[in-house]
Amino acid sequence: MVRSPVVSMEPCLYENRSWSADLGKILGARQIVVVSFKYSIRMLGGGKNEETENLPLNSNALSSGLIHGGLDSSRAPFGAIQETGPNPKPERMDKTPTKPKGRYGDTMLPLRTPDGHNFGVSARNRFGWAKSEGTLPASETASDDSLAEGANSYYGQGGRGIGGGIGGLATPRTTRTLARANSNYSESYSVQSTPNKSVSKPPSVSCRSKVDGNGGGRWGNFAALYKGLPSSGNPPPLVNTVEVPHFDLKEDPSFWMEHNVQVVVRVRPLNSWEKNAHGNYRCLKQESSHSITWIGQPEAGFTFDHLACESVDQEVLFRMVGLPMVENCLSGYNSCMFAYGQTGSGKTYTMLGEMEAMELQPGQHRGMTPRIFKFLFATIQAEEESRRDEKLNLQPVLIPCLWLREDVKKGVYVENLSEFEVQSVGGILRLLIQGSLSRKVAATSMNRESSRSHSVFTCVIKCRWEKDSSANLRFARLNLFDLAGSERQKTSGAEGDRLKEAASINKSLSENVRAFGV
Numbered sequence: 001m002v003r004s005p006v007v008s009m010e011p012c013l014y015e016n017r018s019w020s021a022d023l024g025k026i027l028g029a030r031q032i033v034v035v036s037f038k039y040s041i042r043m044l045g046g047g048k049n050e051e052t053e054n055l056p057l058n059s060n061a062l063s064s065g066l067i068h069g070g071l072d073s074s075r076a077p078f079g080a081i082q083e084t085g086p087n088p089k090p091e092r093m094d095k096t097p098t099k100p101k102g103r104y105g106d107t108m109l110p111l112r113t114p115d116g117h118n119f120g121v122s123a124r125n126r127f128g129w130a131k132s133e134g135t136l137p138a139s140e141t142a143s144d145d146s147l148a149e150g151a152n153s154y155y156g157q158g159g160r161g162i163g164g165g166i167g168g169l170a171t172p173r174t175t176r177t178l179a180r181a182n183s184n185y186s187e188s189y190s191v192q193s194t195p196n197k198s199v200s201k202p203p204s205v206s207c208r209s210k211v212d213g214n215g216g217g218r219w220g221n222f223a224a225l226y227k228g229l230p231s232s233g234n235p236p237p238l239v240n241t242v243e244v245p246h247f248d249l250k251e252d253p254s255f256w257m258e259h260n261v262q263v264v265v266r267v268r269p270l271n272s273w274e275k276n277a278h279g280n281y282r283c284l285k286q287e288s289s290h291s292i293t294w295i296g297q298p299e300a301g302f303t304f305d306h307l308a309c310e311s312v313d314q315e316v317l318f319r320m321v322g323l324p325m326v327e328n329c330l331s332g333y334n335s336c337m338f339a340y341g342q343t344g345s346g347k348t349y350t351m352l353g354e355m356e357a358m359e360l361q362p363g364q365h366r367g368m369t370p371r372i373f374k375f376l377f378a379t380i381q382a383e384e385e386s387r388r389d390e391k392l393n394l395q396p397v398l399i400p401c402l403w404l405r406e407d408v409k410k411g412v413y414v415e416n417l418s419e420f421e422v423q424s425v426g427g428i429l430r431l432l433i434q435g436s437l438s439r440k441v442a443a444t445s446m447n448r449e450s451s452r453s454h455s456v457f458t459c460v461i462k463c464r465w466e467k468d469s470s471a472n473l474r475f476a477r478l479n480l481f482d483l484a485g486s487e488r489q490k491t492s493g494a495e496g497d498r499l500k501e502a503a504s505i506n507k508s509l510s511e512n513v514r515a516f517g518v
């Protein structure tokens with residue numbers, strides 16, 4: 001068996017420039033997660049030890065096909081791409097396969113939130129026209145047991161059978177409630193230009209029902225997995241209390257099945273500065289694991305694919321978002337994750353997390369990127385072990401650390417491109433740390449360590465295996481973006497160089513939006 005997992009790695013940092021021209025080349029992705037952020041309350045408390053996370057449930061699970069579907073030695077590695085029978089050619093390239101159409105055949109949905117009349121059925125279900133499409137009946141809220149069972153079935157499912165075309169990208173559907181303020185909520189404070197007065201009637205506990213009218217198979221399970229209701233079932237609390245409701249964010253087997261683009265909004269806890277300045281007042285109240293209301297005048301409700309409340313920790317987010325993405329990539333689909341949001345909102349925390357001592361002792365604050373690579377290595381190792389006879393060889397080639405610069409004469413070019421061979425997760429983590437250290441950070445009044453550049457880690461996964469005396473090749477690319485934060489000069493207090501950077505960051509983010517046609 002050929003077994004030489006070679007990882008080359010260069011931390012990948014983008015200068016604050018327009019980069020829409022390069023985005024397409026860099027991405028080539030079919031799956032995109034946009035993780036966006038909002039402010040809210042309370043520091044995360046406690047936390048569990050998580051030494052063993054990010055690994056396949058166990059290596060036996062992999063080798064026995066629990067993860068990728070059956071001990072079928074003829075399946076392609078990670079089994080998502082349909083085998084097409086004996087291959088007449090000696091070598092086959094499985095490059096970014098085409099997904100089957102989705103339930104609604106909505107492959108051509110525009111990448112923007114349309115204004116009502118052009119909105120397809122699928123998109124309407126996804127974003128929701130109104131916040132309250134009805135509350136899930138009690139019978140559809142899952143018990144802990146059914147959730148656990150659901151999670152197991154996720155790992156146990158066979159090929160991925162992915163459906164769905166390109167869904168609408170993230171611009172959320174906004175519903176406005178033109179209500180007069182009353183005393184139910186106190187004034188909300190924010191470093192942003194949040195209105196002084198907040199609003200009115202207590203929101204109804206609502207949840208966008210993903211099972212409406214679709215009853216069958218996958219959606220039935222999905223409903224069981226996805227509660228989307230406050231654990232207590234009580235009305236949402238006020239927004240100026242220390243405690244906020246918790247909304248479960250569960251691993252979702254259909255994460256990529258329905259739409260190629262998913263938007264997850266993560267709400268971070270208040271930091272100590274905000275608490276000192278404004279107490280526990282928030283400008284947002286979360287109403288379900290899909291919808292959130294900005295307590296302004298007028299009040300505005302937003303619905304997203306997923307909403308991670310502030311008590312959702314790094315591990316849960318990884319399992320919800322990162323893990324299916326890695327699996328997707330291993331199955332041959334390009335994938336891409338963006339962290340986008342205002343400065344200080346938690347993008348770097350989510351994507352990289354706390355890097356100190358990460359290599360020696362994985363901590364609970366590790367972000368998406370290190371978790372993804374740990375899982376990737378563990379999965380590759382297990383898969384190779386279980387398929388020795390097929391001479392399976394998987395090569396994650398990591399391409400972090402390039403500086404994209406623009407020059408009048410040269411145009412866009414890559415500076416300081418470097419590659420490192422890595423043989424272990426430890427090696428990857430060392431390089432991640434190195435890459436993040438070389439990223440420029442500076443203090444603004446909104447974030448002591450504000451990233452002043454975009455950061456991209458790209459991992460190309462090459463998979464080669466032999467079957468029926470023909471060799472098969474498959475490539476997929478995983479892009480992990482931690483974008484620099486947008487900021488307002490008034491609130492970030494940026495001056496001089498910081499101000500120029502901020503203008504540059506904002507410009508590049510606008511270009512980003514244009515690149516997606518949002």
Ligand SMILES: Nc1ncnc2c1ncn2[C@@H]1O[C@H](COP(=O)(O)OP(=O)(O)OP(=O)(O)O)[C@@H](O)[C@H]1O
Nearest residue numbers: 268269343344345346347348349447450451484485
């Ligand atoms: N979910 C969270 N739980 C606890 N602390 C968090 C969370 N999200 C962010 N923080 C903390 O908030 C601070 C700002 O976060 P971070 O630096 O990730 O913001 P950012 O969006 O990357 O900002 P910028 O765009 O300016 O780089 C950090 O001290 C971070 O540890």
